Amino acid sequence: MQLSPELMLLMTILVPALAVIGILATSHSPNLREGITLTASVILIYLVSSLYSIIKGGGTVILLSPDLFPGSALNFEIEPLGMIFSLVASYLWLVTTVYSIGYMRGHHEKNQTRFYACFAIAISSVMGIAYAGNLFTLFIFYEVLTLSTYPLVTHAGTEKAKHGGRVYLGILLTTSILFLLLAVIGTWYTAGTLDFKPGGVFDKSTSHVITGTLLVLFIFGIGKAAIMPFHRWLPAAMVAPTPVSALLHAVAVVKAGVFTVLKVCMYIFGLDLLKVLPTTDILLYLAAATVIIASLVAMRQDNLKARLAYSTISQLGYITIGALLATEAGILGGAMHIGMHAFGKITLFFCAGAIMVASHKTEISQMRGLGRQMPITMIAFFIGSLSIIGLPPAGGTWSKWYLIIGAVDSEKWLIMIVLMMSSLLNIAYLLPIPIRAFLVSDESEQKGEVTIKEAPVLSLLALSVTAFGCIVLFFYPQPLFELASAFLEAAGTHYGG
Amino acid sequence: MIYHYPVLQVIIPLLGAPLCLFIRVPRLVGFFAVLVSSLSFLISCGLRQQVHLYGTIVYELGGWAAPWGIEYRIDQLNSYLLLLVSGISTIVLIAAQTSIKKELPENRHIFFYTSYLLCLTGLLGILATGDAFNVFVFLEISALSSYTMIALGTDRRALTASYQYLVMGTIGATFIIIGVGLMYMMTGTLNMYDLAQRLPEVYKSKTVLCAFGFFIVGVCLKLALFPLHLWLPNAYAFAPSIATAFLAATSTKVAVYLLIRYIFSVFGIDFVTTSLPLHDIFLVLGLIGIFATSISAIYQRNIKRIFAYSSVAQIGYMILGLAIGTELGLTATLLHLFNHALMKGTLFLAIGAVVYRIGSSQLNHFAGLGKKMPLTMAAIVAGGLSLIGVPLTVGFVSKWYLIVALLDKGWWPVAVLVLISSLLAVIYVWRVIEWIYFSQPRIILDDVREAPMSQLIPIWLLVLANLYFGVDTRLTVGVSKLAAQSLFGVTP
Amino acid sequence: MSFLALTALAIVRLKDLFAVVMLSGLYSLLSASFFLSLDAVDVAFTEASVGAGISTLLFLASLKLVGRYEKKSRYKPALALGIVMVTGALLVYGTLDMPHFGAVDAPIHQHVAPRYINDSMTEIGVPNAVTSVLASYRGFDTLGETLVIFTAGIGVMSLLLVSRQTKDQSKKKVPADMQQQIILRVVAKMMIPLILMFGLYVQFHGDYGPGGGFQAGVIFAAGVILYTMLFGLSSAQRVFKRQILELLTAFGVLLYGGVGVVSMLLGGNFLDYNVLRHDPVHGQHLGILLVELGVGITVASVMILVFFKFTWRTVKHKYNQ
Amino acid sequence: MNIIGLYNYWIVVLLMMIGFYIVIAHENLIKKLVGLSIFQTSVFFFYISMGKISGATAPILDEKWQLYSNPLPHVLILTAIVVGIATTALGLSLVVRIQEAYGSIEESEIQVQDTHDELENHLEAYGPGPNFAILNQDLNK
Incomplete structure (x- = not known):
């Protein structure tokens, strides 16, 4: 069966959406329900991969809707950065689904139908974000993503979960309605278009005061990029079940944020404009501060998921820095880091979830000696940590490398120091966990109360796959690199030129 | 027959109402009301088509040419609203069949439907007419019948709410006739079109200014502009759910129409801007109203009251659109007029379905309904999201246009305030959603089931309209633009 | 005029609601005479029958139900006074540019109205210009007005609905305090047919003198109400059944609207009486006659019904106590 | 003149x-x-x-x-x-x-009763909380 590329693009968004109907209809039969989710994710991977081969061959896919909304329409267009994002998200959806089946059943969670349904909507909107052909479309799916993930955060229904959900929604909606919407409308009003254009949409003559303000509005408005002071939602979201934290709050949602930042910087402002705007530097240093502060806060967290959440905030800062450095290498590094960090962080979250299911431990201080009982999990955790820190043999090395080059290119030495410092901090807060798990022995074990076994098989399978992915990406980063360079080219510039 | 469409539009419910008394069988009366209302809806569709093709239609009642007789004058603006009012009315009536059976004792059914049709007649009459005094007569028809409908609510507070509304409404109506009288005094005519021709000669006079002042205050009482909104929350909270759905979706909208009609078609925008700081007043009242009532909405414990306060806040947005005083602003107002009717129709109908099942609209009684009545609750969520202005819903479209209009005028701070205010909507809508989905039931819900089909279908029709017009804005924006253009063009 | 102001002020001060209602009746009577002095005979007629008649009766009927004294209350007159002052000042400001009272050259006498005065005789053939404007030129307003009355009727009916058991509790044929008043009853018995006759006269004579459907309806209703007060509700009800009255309220509106529909079917506009007969003036006559009849029927039946409703309540109350 | x-x-x-x-x-x-x-x-x-x-x-x-x-x-x-x-x-x-x-x-007497109704609804829904005191105060005024 041969589908036209346009139809395939549409299907990437529709397949998860249709899966929702299937999931709701089969709510009484868990096996069927999860079967549908799995099928949908396999189909999605197939679709995204086929689209990838088209893009790789130099083609483009554009889907234009009639002009429903004056000045804008629901347009979709595949470009390399979106490809990275959608590839990562679709592959990891499959892995996460496998993982969640183990996790949710192992944990006897309630409302599982709602869980899978909202998950599918979230993925659908991620696809929408990835392939959005203009700012308007992107904004719409951005909001849908916020709303569809809210029930996932509040999943447990406890007071704590409700509070977390309130913070989550409060910050994400506040920033997006207050700043982002204003920025979008402001852009439409000043530039007369919301289409993504290589080199930016603004006229040369547009006052820098306006564009500078818009940039600030955008960077703050994209709350999902978790730039301080709008980062609180991410730790708050950690009340969610772990698969949610893993896929959505380490990959989909936050990456949607930084993805939007990159897109806006490249296609709405353009590098040339970014370089001269007075607000760019301010925001750049704000992002740098976010990186350092979040790392410092992470060190003081004893709850594993909270530590990972702050780590995510810090890593997101990297990508924003990459975008705001306004150099080719910076963008390249930022774009690659989307993929690299995704694999690394999802591994870590999978491990955290596995530990929780198997041993009901959530605090790092309780995890001494755990490596003996859960060796596979802990090895995977180690690999994931390496990738986040940026050490070989894990994929994170490459993206961090380009980011530092970017800082050097723009001669912003302070930023370079921040990046180096932060890597050291990463080591300080991530590596002790596996080290402690393997090298320090637990007192209870000596008393002979060993009851802890490895996590459910499905979960183990999933986390092994992603950990393996981290290593593969070190030795074989070409696809990511190619796509990131293609992104630069599509945006009207290229690396090394 | 096409020629008679303008008048048939109003006459069908007008004659339908007394016929209800002859039918005498409550069930049949219900069906009959649906029939009457849908007929009138079909006619309004035809009328809209006519206006689209041939422009303004004038119909002389009694065969006497205006200004001696009364004329119906259907143009872009009111054909659009006629469509809205008769459409919403039909949808609400379909849901009414079961809802009313539960909420009212049987011997009052016929009276309720009769009042409903009378109210519809009144609203359509106000929209269609081109005569200043005729407006007053039909205003009173709609007002008296809404007092009746509200007073039929089961809680005793419905009576006081209705009384309060009666006093406030009558003061408003009296102010309006004072205004009309003063206008008549200076020009000798009651026909709106004729007034617009003759008023410019006497623009300078204090009497016309005074007429304008009284008229505006009277209409603002009717449309519940802050701070003249005090009658509204209780009236909406204690009326039968169907009445609330109908009134919330249409009645204040018609009052807003009246305001627009007089400002633009009768007095003329030039007069309005030069003689009074009306725009500033509207701006300030609109903004304060939005904030004050949104905050009140947050603290309500009855879900009907939450959305009643929110209605007042939404009126604030419409007034804000008027305050901008540009074509874009007016377009935003008209859009929001239409969109808000859809949102509130959805919300109050869905709440009506809940009242039908659990007999209460207390917020805490909604706990746990997410599982018991998933489709109804999904409709409330959809309506709520629309109220916030989330993309893909109609609320987003109106907010978008309002902000564009504000930016166009250069009012950045106001645009920011509007956005902040929609965060208040997030808070009150989210309170509802948390109760619905993430709380333990406070009352026994064992025998609670999904709402009956006859209510679900109309509710979801409105939800789909909410979503459809949130994506495909060609119709709504197109018509609002045309109407706004014609209003700015018509002014002498 | 000064009497009016005095009466109004007295109403503000008085706590006895019975006196207040009586004074407001007086106020209406005074205003009727004021209207008369301003050449508005029809209006005066209506105000007298409505304001001084029906509405006072209704007020009294409801006073019987709610008690007659106003409590001393802690209202805040300052704010109210402020609002009233501002409104009044605005109105007085508005009067400054008005055409003077009685001036012949005021705009309203130059535009629109002259046609009513000059041409209505040839176009409609009815000497009372008020009637021709009311029933023909602005006939649609009057249809609306009839509908308003109907709406109020529906409202009162549904609000004061009495369940079936309590409806026939007025076993006594004649109210106790009325039983002794033989002279009154005899006089009334002679008066009532006269009142009803007069009502009919006003109904059909509206073309020539002051009056018409509305006034006739009110007078007719007043006659029936008088009868009810003297001879008791149940005997009145024997003549005027509730169901029939309800249907009559609707019938009046339908008659009016029906005339409109017929004229539409005959090729004219809605309520265009010209087409009802070959000769337009005859058509107008017929049309006006019919619509006035419609108004009269609705008004009379709504008024009687409303009064009955109030009385039923009273009876029920007594029974409950 | x-x-x-x-x-x-x-x-x-x-x-x-x-x-x-x-x-x-x-x-x-x-x-x-x-x-x-x-x-x-x-x-x-x-x-x-x-x-x-x-x-x-x-x-x-x-x-x-x-x-x-x-x-x-x-x-x-x-x-x-x-x-x-x-x-x-x-x-x-x-x-x-x-x-x-x-x-x-009398309007004021009716208001008192309405407040009382509110209070009952509130008690039924949430139990005596901070708002309770405020409402009660209104009632006693």
Whole structure:
């Protein structure tokens, strides 16, 4: 069966959406329900991969809707950065689904139908974000993503979960309605278009005061990029079940944020404009501060998921820095880091979830000696940590490398120091966990109360796959690199030129 | 027959109402009301088509040419609203069949439907007419019948709410006739079109200014502009759910129409801007109203009251659109007029379905309904999201246009305030959603089931309209633009 | 005029609601005479029958139900006074540019109205210009007005609905305090047919003198109400059944609207009486006659019904106590 | 001349305002309705006054007369009177029902009872909390 590329693009968004109907209809039969989710994710991977081969061959896919909304329409267009994002998200959806089946059943969670349904909507909107052909479309799916993930955060229904959900929604909606919407409308009003254009949409003559303000509005408005002071939602979201934290709050949602930042910087402002705007530097240093502060806060967290959440905030800062450095290498590094960090962080979250299911431990201080009982999990955790820190043999090395080059290119030495410092901090807060798990022995074990076994098989399978992915990406980063360079080219510039 | 469409539009419910008394069988009366209302809806569709093709239609009642007789004058603006009012009315009536059976004792059914049709007649009459005094007569028809409908609510507070509304409404109506009288005094005519021709000669006079002042205050009482909104929350909270759905979706909208009609078609925008700081007043009242009532909405414990306060806040947005005083602003107002009717129709109908099942609209009684009545609750969520202005819903479209209009005028701070205010909507809508989905039931819900089909279908029709017009804005924006253009063009 | 102001002020001060209602009746009577002095005979007629008649009766009927004294209350007159002052000042400001009272050259006498005065005789053939404007030129307003009355009727009916058991509790044929008043009853018995006759006269004579459907309806209703007060509700009800009255309220509106529909079917506009007969003036006559009849029927039946409703309540109350 | 020409209107304004004052300042529901009808009646004066022409007669056409007062305001006011009585009738029936439901027709007493209702709803829903004290205070005032 041969589908036209346009139809395939549409299907990437529709397949998860249709899966929702299937999931709701089969709510009484868990096996069927999860079967549908799995099928949908396999189909999605197939679709995204086929689209990838088209893009790789130099083609483009554009889907234009009639002009429903004056000045804008629901347009979709595949470009390399979106490809990275959608590839990562679709592959990891499959892995996460496998993982969640183990996790949710192992944990006897309630409302599982709602869980899978909202998950599918979230993925659908991620696809929408990835392939959005203009700012308007992107904004719409951005909001849908916020709303569809809210029930996932509040999943447990406890007071704590409700509070977390309130913070989550409060910050994400506040920033997006207050700043982002204003920025979008402001852009439409000043530039007369919301289409993504290589080199930016603004006229040369547009006052820098306006564009500078818009940039600030955008960077703050994209709350999902978790730039301080709008980062609180991410730790708050950690009340969610772990698969949610893993896929959505380490990959989909936050990456949607930084993805939007990159897109806006490249296609709405353009590098040339970014370089001269007075607000760019301010925001750049704000992002740098976010990186350092979040790392410092992470060190003081004893709850594993909270530590990972702050780590995510810090890593997101990297990508924003990459975008705001306004150099080719910076963008390249930022774009690659989307993929690299995704694999690394999802591994870590999978491990955290596995530990929780198997041993009901959530605090790092309780995890001494755990490596003996859960060796596979802990090895995977180690690999994931390496990738986040940026050490070989894990994929994170490459993206961090380009980011530092970017800082050097723009001669912003302070930023370079921040990046180096932060890597050291990463080591300080991530590596002790596996080290402690393997090298320090637990007192209870000596008393002979060993009851802890490895996590459910499905979960183990999933986390092994992603950990393996981290290593593969070190030795074989070409696809990511190619796509990131293609992104630069599509945006009207290229690396090394 | 096409020629008679303008008048048939109003006459069908007008004659339908007394016929209800002859039918005498409550069930049949219900069906009959649906029939009457849908007929009138079909006619309004035809009328809209006519206006689209041939422009303004004038119909002389009694065969006497205006200004001696009364004329119906259907143009872009009111054909659009006629469509809205008769459409919403039909949808609400379909849901009414079961809802009313539960909420009212049987011997009052016929009276309720009769009042409903009378109210519809009144609203359509106000929209269609081109005569200043005729407006007053039909205003009173709609007002008296809404007092009746509200007073039929089961809680005793419905009576006081209705009384309060009666006093406030009558003061408003009296102010309006004072205004009309003063206008008549200076020009000798009651026909709106004729007034617009003759008023410019006497623009300078204090009497016309005074007429304008009284008229505006009277209409603002009717449309519940802050701070003249005090009658509204209780009236909406204690009326039968169907009445609330109908009134919330249409009645204040018609009052807003009246305001627009007089400002633009009768007095003329030039007069309005030069003689009074009306725009500033509207701006300030609109903004304060939005904030004050949104905050009140947050603290309500009855879900009907939450959305009643929110209605007042939404009126604030419409007034804000008027305050901008540009074509874009007016377009935003008209859009929001239409969109808000859809949102509130959805919300109050869905709440009506809940009242039908659990007999209460207390917020805490909604706990746990997410599982018991998933489709109804999904409709409330959809309506709520629309109220916030989330993309893909109609609320987003109106907010978008309002902000564009504000930016166009250069009012950045106001645009920011509007956005902040929609965060208040997030808070009150989210309170509802948390109760619905993430709380333990406070009352026994064992025998609670999904709402009956006859209510679900109309509710979801409105939800789909909410979503459809949130994506495909060609119709709504197109018509609002045309109407706004014609209003700015018509002014002498 | 000064009497009016005095009466109004007295109403503000008085706590006895019975006196207040009586004074407001007086106020209406005074205003009727004021209207008369301003050449508005029809209006005066209506105000007298409505304001001084029906509405006072209704007020009294409801006073019987709610008690007659106003409590001393802690209202805040300052704010109210402020609002009233501002409104009044605005109105007085508005009067400054008005055409003077009685001036012949005021705009309203130059535009629109002259046609009513000059041409209505040839176009409609009815000497009372008020009637021709009311029933023909602005006939649609009057249809609306009839509908308003109907709406109020529906409202009162549904609000004061009495369940079936309590409806026939007025076993006594004649109210106790009325039983002794033989002279009154005899006089009334002679008066009532006269009142009803007069009502009919006003109904059909509206073309020539002051009056018409509305006034006739009110007078007719007043006659029936008088009868009810003297001879008791149940005997009145024997003549005027509730169901029939309800249907009559609707019938009046339908008659009016029906005339409109017929004229539409005959090729004219809605309520265009010209087409009802070959000769337009005859058509107008017929049309006006019919619509006035419609108004009269609705008004009379709504008024009687409303009064009955109030009385039923009273009876029920007594029974409950 | 100016003053005399407008004197009539000023009296009308005074009457209107007396009626208006009764409506907004008084608490007795019946009295409010009386006020409302005075307010409306005074507006009728205003309409009728403007239709008057000095030296003219009632607009019943006859060959004996040349000058007639303007019939249009009369027509309008006829309609308005009807609307007025309709409103009054409905208002009265509401008052009667209120009396039955509350045992009072004084606004302040009714408000107290309403607050009490609120309080009960609130107690049933949330139990005594911080808002309870506030409501209770209102009630005792």
